[in-house]
Amino acid sequence: MLLFKRYVIIAFRNLRKQKLFAFINIFGLALSMAVCLLALMSTREQFSYDTFHPYPNRTYRITSPVKTPDGRVFPLAGAPLPLAGSLLTDYGIASQTVRLYTVLNENAGISTGKKDLYVRGAFSEPSFFKVFGFRLAAGNEQTALAAPNSIILSKATAARFFGTQNAVGQVLHFEQKGTYTVTGVLQDPPTKSHIDLDAIASISSVPLLEKSGLLPDRLDNWNNANDSYVYVLLKPGVAASKLESALSSIVKRYDKVEGQQSGSIAFVPQQLNHITPSGDLYNDINKGTTWGKLLAVIGVAFIILLSACFNYTNLSIVRSLYRAKEVGVRKVIGAQRYQIFIQFITESVLMALLALVFALGLLWGVMQNDFSREIVPDVPLDIVMIGWFVLFSVFTGLLAGVLPAWALSSFQPVRVLKSMSEMKVLGALSLRKSLIVAQFALSMVVTILVTTVYRQFDLKATMDYGFRQKDILNIPLEEGSYTLLKNRLQQVPGVEIVSGTSSFLGNKYGASFEVKTDAAATAVSMNYFMTDGDFIRNMGLKLLAGSTFPDNANGEQEQYVIVNESALHALHIKTAAAAIGQPLWLNDSTRVNILGVLKDFNFQPIERPISPMALRYHPADIRLIQVGVNPAANREQLLAAIAPLWKEQHPMKTFTYGWFDQELLKQIEVKGMLYTISFLAFMTIVIAALGLLGIVGYTTQTRRKEISIRKVMGAGTRNLIMLLSRNYLKLIVIAGLIALPLGFLGGNMFLQLFAYRVSLGIGTLLGSFLLLMGIALLAIISQTCTAVTTNPVNSLRND
Structure with missing residues (x-):
């Protein structure tokens, strides 16, 4: 010494x-x-995810690598919802399974109408607590997610809606998905989790929503893994190799197109404590890095x-x-x-x-x-x-x-x-x-x-993505009348054009659906945006053939779809002119005709190649109004004129907005x-x-x-x-x-x-x-x- x-x-x-x-x-x-x-x-931040879960070595998320007919592989973080039931009942290896169905994302409000705030939510089930180890600060974990139309909130979300009041027993109304009673408030987890949601509702609410058409049929549908996530807790002593064997067996049973020249799907287990950091997966709900x-x-x-x-x-x-x-x-x-x-x-x-x-x-x-x-x-x-x-x-x-x-x-x-x-x-x-x-x-x-x-x-940050970004004002529509608000906004001096969409272009993750040229053809997966007839002109997109949606298009029953060039290649249609009028089947249920063909543009960040994409017309699903403004217009005066028009339909809410180019920079990180x-x-x-x-x-x-x-x-x-x-x-x-x-x-x-x-x-x-x-x-x-x-x-x- x-x-x-x-x-x-x-x-x-x-x-x-x-x-x-x-x-x-x-x-x-x-x-x-x-x-x-x-x-x-x-490094410490990334390795701090999912460390509090009680069974990290026995809990797995099932991912779904999808291989397209042209050989491209899209590794999805999600899995079909029916997979959970099959693993639980058919193979004897699972102690519990949990489904997360992340479609509870919209603006919700207290039934009294005092507050309306955005909620990131999902549907799940009572096993959520046992598998993941989340605890309730208020409510009963055994029953909180058991009954239909019950919902639990994070502490922060409960405070946003109800302040210091007891949230349990209060009511939330979702415009598209009904009314729910708050049955619990989550404790803040001791460390970060890749599952970071504002609200979780009981999955037992979903059958009625599917029956009434408010949600698509997913509980028994093996063809979609875009917004559904499946977790399995293995029984003690069960090796991961048995789970892999079970998943291989399930793929052979349910992947009907495997072995044909039409692409395939696989199910791959991902250990819970390996989710963050993880590989670069599509539709991942994980906020951590790769x-x-x-x-x-x-x-x-x-x-x-x-x-x-x-x-x-x-x-x-x-x-x-x-x-x-x-x-x-x-x-x-x-x-x-x-x-x-x-x-x-x-x-x-x-x-x-x-x-x-x-x-x-x-x-x-x-x-x-x-x-x-x-x-x-x-x-x-x-x-x-x-x-x-x-x-x-x-x-x-x-x-x-x-x-x-x-x-x-x-x-x-x-x-x-x-x-x-x-x-x-x-x-x-x-x-x-x-x-x-x-x-x-x-x-x-x-x-x-x-x-x-x-x-x-x-x-x-600066490349030309193929669509207009400057001088576009994004305004969330929430539950207001899209047509009424659009008509009012078009009268404001400085406003050049108004259009609506379900999500702005440039999003990392978008909605997708399966498209066929006829009932017997192989389905092609496409991203899509719900838009109106002015969307193409407002975004500066180029039509190679056909036209945009007409003013008299049916807003209840879809009739048309507009696709990009990449969609034509995937559907084996030779030219844009030949595509006009071609019938397509959407999710095996809705028949529409191709109304127009767009020149390819980057509707996703540039990490990804341009893939098949479609514009659909369904005004009820429009969630965002995009206002094209004159570059010379005074923005402060413009916003001062727009805010009262928006408040007419949302008197109890705070006017929110964002400039498209700035929001896009945030989105592409x-x-x-x-x-x-x-x-x-x-x-x-x-x-x-x-x-x-x-x-x-x-x-x-x-x-x-x-x-x-x-x-x-x-x-x-x-x-x-x-x-x-x-x-x-x-x-x-x-x-x-x-x-x-x-x-x-x-x-x-x-x-x-x-x-x-x-x-x-x-x-x-x-x-x-x-x-x-x-x-x-x-x-x-x-x-x-x-x-x-x-x-x-x-x-x-x-x-």
Whole structure:
């Protein structure tokens, strides 16, 4: 203990003596560690999901990878509702099953009409409590979801509707799905869950809703997994392989088209504690991230940390020239190699701990800004998190200090004094040159990757999706009269056109249905939007053939559908003109004719290729009014004129609205990513600059005798600067030859995640190279000018 205390005292003494060295190292490490702390917080946040459920190892969600006839695979997070009953009764492996039917999403209100708020809800059953371990703060878990038209609310939702009143026994009315009695209020779970809903109603309410036509037939329908989720709790001792065998057997029984050239479906179990992080699944209700995104964050943070550790190594070796006598004296008086090694490692760890303090300060500063919500994970800075931070800083100190500690402790005093600059680490390549090449190559790879990611997300934010985004006002319709409100809005000065839709374009997840060209044909899955006749013109979509919905279209019984080009290919219709008038069957129940064909556009984010899509006409399902406004109109005056018209139909509600382009940016989750990438880009460039400054400082110190002799022999300042710079430029070219292929490969691997992507061409690669070249030249000129203007007598006096 006494020896360790001595190590710490010496370390602090050296930090005081070498203030500039300490500042550059601590600041560089702090910048990189701030990024890594964010990555640690993000990792903890993602692994905090679903940790409180009582049977995580025996509970599985059933996912449904769907393979289309053309070979595309769409992994769905959902599964058909009848699957639960089959698993429970036919195979003897399930203790309980739970169904979540997430169609309870609409604006609900108290029966007195005092409040109307949006609710994200689902239908489920009493086993929900036993399988997932949720508890009620009020109500009886045994009966809360047993009777039809009963509903439980989250604490926050109960407070939104009823304030401090007891919510149990109160009544909620849903416009489309009836009236429900509140039978329970959920306790807040101890940790996050991928099941995050405002309300859960009894699934025993669904049969009557299906019978009355308020919901489609899904309880016994094996052909849809878009908004239904099935969980199974295995009996104790039952292996997961038995569940897989049962699911394979069920697929063979119910996938009637398997083996034909018409696509297929599979059922795959996903363990509850593996849902977050998970693979990239369609229609997933999970708010957590995917493995790909989490590993990308960790990878970028580690690369930036590695860059900062290189900085520390470089600067430590620079200072080793000044501490050579210290090392030599220690060895002469009997110090062992391990003692010198521990001394330098102690200094490195101490430096990292000091950098942790600065990093926490940077993190705190970031959290005080408005954009912190975009990049800072929602986890508490508790004692556990601080403990992880400390362990991480110790790891950083070990990682950064091991090479200089090993190098300085491995030689005899004379070699430390005379031959440090020529120590070989990579064959014939000296330590000096190795560090320069490694630092440049690493910095260049990071710069290329960060630039590529930024360009791709900038494309995601700014590309032409094929529909109008600017000057569109989104207004939720709720339960008001769409036709009446539309007619009133069209009279407002500054309003050019008004249309309605069930969901705005650009949504990650949309509704879908099965379409056939005739009763015997193979069904094609299509996304769809419920719209009106003005939607195409308002969104700026292009009709290749046919027309939009006529004014006299039947709003009760569907007659027409408008499809995109991709739908024609999937339905094997050759031309747009040939498609007009073609009959289609929707979900095997409704016969319609193709009224028009739209030019393909990106109705989903650009991660996905354009797929078959249809516009349908059913005004009762329109939930959003989109008001196209004149770009020159005064927006404040426009909103002041629109609000009273909306309030006429919603007197007890607060007028809400959103501008389409801004809501789309939120939907495609690009704003936070651009903030994060910009932050990483800044960190990368600053750390690279510090590292290069350290490298140049080291090399000019090792060549000070050479520079002095050349000056004595008559070399001019300009010639010396050119001589030193030429050597650096050669090493930069070597680093570029290493980094450019690696950066190109890594950037292209990332871009494969997107169906529509930027090109990683010569511009990005050359730009990154030139950026680092410019930073290097600034560092070179600043240090070499100092070296070549130094009086040679001072450098040669002790040689």
